[in-house]
Amino acid sequence: MTTDRTSIRRRPTRRPARRGRGERGAALIEFALAFPILFLLMMGVVDFGVNYGNKVETSHAAREGARAGSVGRVGTDTSCYVARTPPSTEARQLACLVKARTHMDSEDVRVRFTYMDGDGRYTNDFSEAKRQANRYSIMVCVSTRAFSLSGLLAPVFNGKFHHSRAVIKTGTTPWPNVAASGATVYSYVPQYAETTFAGDSWSWCTSDDPAADINL
Secondary structure, three states: OOOOOOOOOOOOOOOOOOOOHHHHHHHHHHHHHHHHHHHHHHHHHHHHHHHHHHHHHHHHHHHHHHHHHHHOOOOOOOOOOOOOOOOOHHHHHHHHHHHHHHOOOHHHEEEEEEEEOOOOOEOOOOOHHHHHHOOEEEEEEEEEEOOOOOOOOHHHHOOOEEEEEEEEEEEOOOOEEEOOOOOEEEOOOOOEEOOOOOOOOOOOOOOOOHHHOOOO
């Protein structure tokens, strides 16, 4: 019995088609059109990330300043830039401490601190009678500049600011000092407000009872 063998023919291997010059040119044009958009998005991520970090540092500085002012531990540094001369060495020390906690240039930070009484109203009365009748709170407000690190989004960030307000109870005896006579004297860091940035104000930095606020 004869068996017919059918020969198997191999199909010719197809070579990948080569891209023509037109396709390569189109790819370059697409890349040239997409690159600026991708670059702008990348710079936007950088700028928003930097400003978010600065906002967090601003909040941290306000809390640290309120905590330091409530116990009178204001540090010793008086070398920072201030937009307005403080009324005392202690006020300048507290301002410099707050600015240092932002980890920013001191010229890009503005500080304000005032006091509230037990009813949440602004007060500057620290007489013995008032001190015994009220529990004071120190209020520290911090304003820092927003900016574009890349410069590409300067129109978005220029003229904007990060604000943070922190309030901490000082109690009736926040800062006791023993005088030469042996008597205990209770001191407070004098209230103080720097001149604000152009286009900014302290209108957001109010006591719990804004009707009792004053302009420093």
